[in-house]
Amino acid sequence: MPVASVARMEASDATRIAAGARDRVRFEEEALELSDQVYRVARHLAGSREEAEDLVQETYARAFRSWRSYQPGTNLRAWLLRILTNLNIDRGRRQQRTPPMQGLEANDYFLYDKLAESDGALSDEERVVERLSQDDIVTALSAVPHDFRDVIVLVDIGDFSYQDAAQILDIPIGTVMSRLHRGRRILKRELAESVLEDE
Amino acid sequence: MMGHSGDPCAHCEEMMQPYLDHILSEAEMREAEVHLSECDWCRRRYRFEESLRVYVRQVVSEPMPAALKQKLAALRIPLD
Numbered sequence: 138m139p140v141a142s143v144a145r146m147e148a149s150d151a152t153r154i155a156a157g158a159r160d161r162v163r164f165e166e167e168a169l170e171l172s173d174q175v176y177r178v179a180r181h182l183a184g185s186r187e188e189a190e191d192l193v194q195e196t197y198a199r200a201f202r203s204w205r206s207y208q209p210g211t212n213l214r215a216w217l218l219r220i221l222t223n224l225n226i227d228r229g230r231r232q233q234r235t236p237p238m239q240g241l242e243a244n245d246y247f248l249y250d251k252l253a254e255s256d257g258a259l260s261d262e263e264r265v266v267e268r269l270s271q272d273d274i275v276t277a278l279s280a281v282p283h284d285f286r287d288v289i290v291l292v293d294i295g296d297f298s299y300q301d302a303a304q305i306l307d308i309p310i311g312t313v314m315s316r317l318h319r320g321r322r323i324l325k326r327e328l329a330e331s332v333l334e335d336e
Numbered sequence: 337m338m339g340h341s342g343d344p345c346a347h348c349e350e351m352m353q354p355y356l357d358h359i360l361s362e363a364e365m366r367e368a369e370v371h372l373s374e375c376d377w378c379r380r381r382y383r384f385e386e387s388l389r390v391y392v393r394q395v396v397s398e399p400m401p402a403a404l405k406q407k408l409a410a411l412r413i414p415l416d
Contacts (some may be wrong), residue, residue: 158415165412172408176400190404197408245349249384262383266391274395294393299359318353324392 164204168197171214178218178295181278182225182287192228196221215301222287222305248325251332269328273335277327285320288313293321348378352385 176193183189199220200207207216244250252265281289291302292313299317303310348371354360355368372379 266387271395
């Protein structure tokens with residue numbers, strides 16, 4: 138091959154490699170910008186703060202290694218969460234049994250009724266929720282079985298659409314909706330129990 | 337959402353979460369809004385459910401530890 142052709146080829150290789158490096162740097166920067174949001178969700182998908190930190194680190198290590206499998210222009214936050222939930226499942230989390238549910242969450246307004254009942258003359262619904270402490274809520278959320286908690290955390294805390302949550306968890310959208318419905322009731326039941334304990 | 341009958345607003349209860357999720361059809365959304373403007377029983381519950389969602393989201397949101405942020409940045413793959 139003539140020397141000039143080899144030189145041209147090397148030059149185009151160098152351009153390609155430089156472009157690849159630029160894409161990778163951009164990917165890493167965009168991923169890091171989302172880390173606060175990823176952590177916020179991870180914190181409640183995982184059982185504890187320490188576990189959440191480990192998960193987020195593992196997620197980013199894996200994301201940085203396999204950045205080429207991310208399709209630019211698609212939802213990067215959902216892509217990262219997909220990695221994170223898979224890692225979370227790999228950790229054997231699913232081995233934990235889902236306790237059988239009793240019919241306590243039969244009524245959607247169970248929590249409201251409990252709070253309203255114990256508050257006597259109830260005038261300001263926005264203030265009623267403040268009777269629940271941060272501890273009450275964090276504890277109640279962690280008591281919701283995983284399958285239900287995952288969708289609550291993704292949709293209600295992480296602001297993911299039903300569609301994104303379905304893709305992240307690899308379940309049908311109808312399952313997202315039914316788990317969300319059930320999960321919110323379970324959460325409210327747990328909260329109502331914490332209110333009753335405080336009394 | 338229908339008015340009170342034997343079981344007060346049982347149908348509304350089914351509609352409340354979908355209403356909060358903005359997944360009702362336009363016609364259902366309008367129906368729900370008209371009903372909420374007329375029914376104190378449902379309006380109180382709507383305001384409670386809506387506040388609960390906002391409140392839960394606020395109180396469970398923890399900022400990421402600064403040390404973790406640094407660890408993540410350190411995981412970046414160095415340029416050759």
